[in-house]
Amino acid sequence: MRHIISVLLENEAGALSRVAGLFSARAYNIETLTVAPTEDVSLSRLTIVTSGTDAVIEQITKQLNKLIDVIKVVDLSEAAHIERELMLIKVRATGKDREELKRLADIFRGHIIDVTESTYVVELTASGAKLDSFIQAIDAGLILETVRTGVCGIGRGERILKSLIRANCRTVKEIP
Amino acid sequence: MTMMTGAEIVIRCLQEEKVEYVFGYPGGSVLHIYDALFKQDQIKHILVRHEQAAVHAADGLARSSHKVGVALVTSGPGATNAVTGIATAYMDSVPLVVISGQVPNAYIGQDAFQECDTVGITRPCVKHNFLVNDVHQLAVTMKKAFYIANSGRPGPVVVDIPKDVTAAKCKFEYPETIQMRSYNPVIKGHLGQIRKAVHLLLEAKRPMIYSGGGAILSNGAEQLTRLTRRLGFPITNTLMGLGAYPGTDRQFLGMPGMHGTVEANLAMQHCDVLLAIGARFDDRVIGNPDNFSSLPRKIIHVDIDPSSISKRVKVDVPIVGNVPDVLEEMLRLLDAGNASPDPEVLAAWWHEIEEWRAKQCMKYRMKKSIIMPQYVMEKLYEVTGGKAIVTSDVGQHQMWAAQYYKFDEPRRWLNSGGLGTMGVGLPYAMGAALQHPEMQVACVTGEGSIQMCIQELSTAKQFRLPIKIINLNNRYLGMVRQWQEMFYGSRYSESYMDSLPDFVKLAEAYGHVGMRIEKPEDVEPALRKAFIEHKDDLVFMDFITDQKANVFPMVAAGKGLADMILTEDL
Ligand SMILES: Cc1ncc(C[n+]2csc(CCOP(=O)(O)OP(=O)(O)O)c2C)c(N)n1
Ligand SMILES: [Mg+2]
Numbered sequence: 001m002r003h004i005i006s007v008l009l010e011n012e013a014g015a016l017s018r019v020a021g022l023f024s025a026r027a028y029n030i031e032t033l034t035v036a037p038t039e040d041v042s043l044s045r046l047t048i049v050t051s052g053t054d055a056v057i058e059q060i061t062k063q064l065n066k067l068i069d070v071i072k073v074v075d076l077s078e079a080a081h082i083e084r085e086l087m088l089i090k091v092r093a094t095g096k097d098r099e100e101l102k103r104l105a106d107i108f109r110g111h112i113i114d115v116t117e118s119t120y121v122v123e124l125t126a127s128g129a130k131l132d133s134f135i136q137a138i139d140a141g142l143i144l145e146t147v148r149t150g151v152c153g154i155g156r157g158e159r160i161l162k163s164l165i166r167a168n169c170r171t172v173k174e175i176p
Numbered sequence: 177m178t179m180m181t182g183a184e185i186v187i188r189c190l191q192e193e194k195v196e197y198v199f200g201y202p203g204g205s206v207l208h209i210y211d212a213l214f215k216q217d218q219i220k221h222i223l224v225r226h227e228q229a230a231v232h233a234a235d236g237l238a239r240s241s242h243k244v245g246v247a248l249v250t251s252g253p254g255a256t257n258a259v260t261g262i263a264t265a266y267m268d269s270v271p272l273v274v275i276s277g278q279v280p281n282a283y284i285g286q287d288a289f290q291e292c293d294t295v296g297i298t299r300p301c302v303k304h305n306f307l308v309n310d311v312h313q314l315a316v317t318m319k320k321a322f323y324i325a326n327s328g329r330p331g332p333v334v335v336d337i338p339k340d341v342t343a344a345k346c347k348f349e350y351p352e353t354i355q356m357r358s359y360n361p362v363i364k365g366h367l368g369q370i371r372k373a374v375h376l377l378l379e380a381k382r383p384m385i386y387s388g389g390g391a392i393l394s395n396g397a398e399q400l401t402r403l404t405r406r407l408g409f410p411i412t413n414t415l416m417g418l419g420a421y422p423g424t425d426r427q428f429l430g431m432p433g434m435h436g437t438v439e440a441n442l443a444m445q446h447c448d449v450l451l452a453i454g455a456r457f458d459d460r461v462i463g464n465p466d467n468f469s470s471l472p473r474k475i476i477h478v479d480i481d482p483s484s485i486s487k488r489v490k491v492d493v494p495i496v497g498n499v500p501d502v503l504e505e506m507l508r509l510l511d512a513g514n515a516s517p518d519p520e521v522l523a524a525w526w527h528e529i530e531e532w533r534a535k536q537c538m539k540y541r542m543k544k545s546i547i548m549p550q551y552v553m554e555k556l557y558e559v560t561g562g563k564a565i566v567t568s569d570v571g572q573h574q575m576w577a578a579q580y581y582k583f584d585e586p587r588r589w590l591n592s593g594g595l596g597t598m599g600v601g602l603p604y605a606m607g608a609a610l611q612h613p614e615m616q617v618a619c620v621t622g623e624g625s626i627q628m629c630i631q632e633l634s635t636a637k638q639f640r641l642p643i644k645i646i647n648l649n650n651r652y653l654g655m656v657r658q659w660q661e662m663f664y665g666s667r668y669s670e671s672y673m674d675s676l677p678d679f680v681k682l683a684e685a686y687g688h689v690g691m692r693i694e695k696p697e698d699v700e701p702a703l704r705k706a707f708i709e710h711k712d713d714l715v716f717m718d719f720i721t722d723q724k725a726n727v728f729p730m731v732a733a734g735k736g737l738a739d740m741i742l743t744e745d746l
Contacts, residue, residue, distance in 0.1 A: 009358070010358055013307070014295060014299075014307070017296070017299065018299060021299055021300055025300050055486070055490075058486065059483065059487060062482050062483035062485075063483050065482070065483075066481065066482075066483050068303070068304040068324060068356075068358060068359050069304075069358055070358060071357055071358040
């Protein structure tokens with residue numbers, strides 16, 4: 001099953017490679033991984049989309065928690081959450097395609113952020129699945145390049161991932 | 177406060193941590209540190225002959241005590257040579273601080289002379305590592321390194337220090353304690369879980385205790401022994417856990433696993449409640465996990481590392497906590513409830529176990545003119561009164577040492593269980609001999625393994641370490657030969673050890689005493705001579721042993737624990 005795991009970690013050199021290295025060393029799969037500093041610049045927040053059996057996901061969260069730089073790990077997909085991904089897509093836009101592409105971008109709530117005589121760059125923020133459908137909707141021959149950020153996610157409502165929680169060695173599922 | 181150089185700060189930190197021995201090898205990027213070492217006499221430096229041995233020796237010191245082992249190596253090849261030692265310690269959760277020199281900050285990334293990405297190379301085999309770019313961070317990083325290495329589930333920590341940082345100056349201030357928001361190991365177990373566990377243990381009809389290296393690393397042997405005696409349950413200790421419970425006690429069933437006893441393996445397999453303590457259900461211990469899980473049994477697992485729990489086998493009652501604290505709490509609950517297991521139920525279970533034990537699975541047949549390796553181990557046990565620190569390398573000799581030397585106390589048996597690193601035996605013995613000058617230290621090895629760190633005979637001479645090397649010389653990479661005999665139609669591909677050196681002359685060339693022992697009747701006298709007459713010498717005992725001897729019982733890789741191959745000798 002697909003899971004979105006959020007990780008709060010020290011914003012230190014090498015912290016990201018510890019996470020990436022863990023996934024490759026233990027043969028866990030990564031669909032996407034995004035990372036950037038938080039409002040507190042000493043912290044980074046990372047979102048990983050992965051998949052695996054319950055046992056594998058349990059190991060992933062435990063192994064992440066074990067990394068010294070990791071402060072908190074939450075499996076966002078365990079409860080209500082929001083996920084978004086940003087895509088920039090450059091398309092060939094000439095003749096009647098120009099109008100059609102503009103309409104499509106509007107339907108998907110995208111913006112055209114760069115225009116030349118023959119190309120558009122469309123910016124689109126949505127769930128990964130929605131971005132996929134946008135790509136599907138365009139004539140494949142018109143796509144010049146795409147770049148996607150990977151998923152970032154956040155819990156709904158009062159579900160908050162904070163740094164002050166101390167007992168980081170305990171994982172969510174430890175006590176049945 | 178006076179200003180100190182980074183190099184002086186490194187040494188001061190080691191002094192603050194009460195480090196007695198540093199194992200190391202100098203080179204360009206650590207010259208400032210070696211200079212600072214020269215100017216003091218509190219810390220003794222042990223100059224090894226290869227950086228791998230520096231880390232192994234520090235590791236041996238740590239395993240034989242509860243201290244953090246310390247190694248010091250230069251950048252580039254010094255650091256890469258240390259990697260096997262670090263990975264070995266990591267797999268067995270041994271607390272180490274390995275300090276490596278690095279090229280100056282300004283040279284990093286330039287493919288400088290003796291530059292390598294030490295932090296990158298060691299990342300997958302350390303508990304944590306640091307690159308210290310700024311001298312102001314040095315003292316606090318050293319403090320963190322020691323704290324991380326020896327708390328929670330212990331492990332090696334690498335501190336990589338660019339040369340310019342060791343020359344730069346700043347004020348020295350060593351933090352008394354350290355707080356890390358991202359690292360807070362749990363100590364006490366969850367009380368509700370412990371209650372549940374005690375309840376299960378009291379209700380069990382066929383209980384079994386299985387403890388591993390964690391019981392020793394956490395200094396939990398005393399609590400483990402009390403709990404086991406209080407309950408009257410059978411117990412097995414893994415290869416890493418030998419000595420946590422007295423090996424000569426009736427409740428002890430021997431080691432489990434690939435070369436475990438019949439009684440330990442069958443009790444593991446057929447118990448209805450298994451109390452696992454500081455153990456990790458390794459493939460060499462439980463065999464095929466599907467086979468193991470196919471039998472109904474409740475598992476209680478006490479471990480400080482949550483990721484060890486339910487990793488290979490689903491656990492019913494997980495308890496994350498420090499072993500002695502959790503066991504103490506179990507004992508308290510038992511006493512408070514004045515509760516004990518039903519003696520009749522237990523007697524029936526013991527009856528079954530005694531029938532398995534009666535098979536005497538470790539009996540072997542003596543030969544008239546050839547020395548059996550098992551016999552050497554039995555005699556070693558007798559001659560040392562079971563009180564020696566025994567280190568081993570990796571192979572058949574390791575298994576025979578584990579099977580036939582009965583360890584009554586923790587931290588007496590040092591071997592590489594997780595990584596299985598040939599070459600650790602002699603450096604482990606060096607670390608142990610330095611840490612315990614009053615004790616007998618024996619290194620049980622094979623003619624293959626000993627040659628992987630043989631250069632350390634020179635170090636042992638320099639520092640007068642009276643190690644007794646017991647070389648079980650079967651002229652084969654015996655463990656490889658055994659698998660080839662059993663699973664590859666006796667095609668002995670590259671497992672014969674040709675062109676062996678004359679070990680007696682070799683020992684003498686290094687300035688030690690050498691002995692060759694070829695007849696069974698000479699085994700005991702030779703051992704006595706070595707341990708008594710040559711008490712203060714390093715003695716290299718080359719025992720010419722049976723080439724065909726195999727380690728039994730054996731559970732073939734991927735098989736269930738009950739599927740044991742027994743000796744055909746009897
Ligand atoms: C560094 C390393 N290389 C290879 C192996 C694989 N290996 C395991 S046991 C063994 C044979 C060891 O031979 P020896 O030291 O003579 O011991 P014996 O089995 O004969 O007692 C080998 C090659 C290993 N464990 N470690
Ligand atoms: Mg051999």
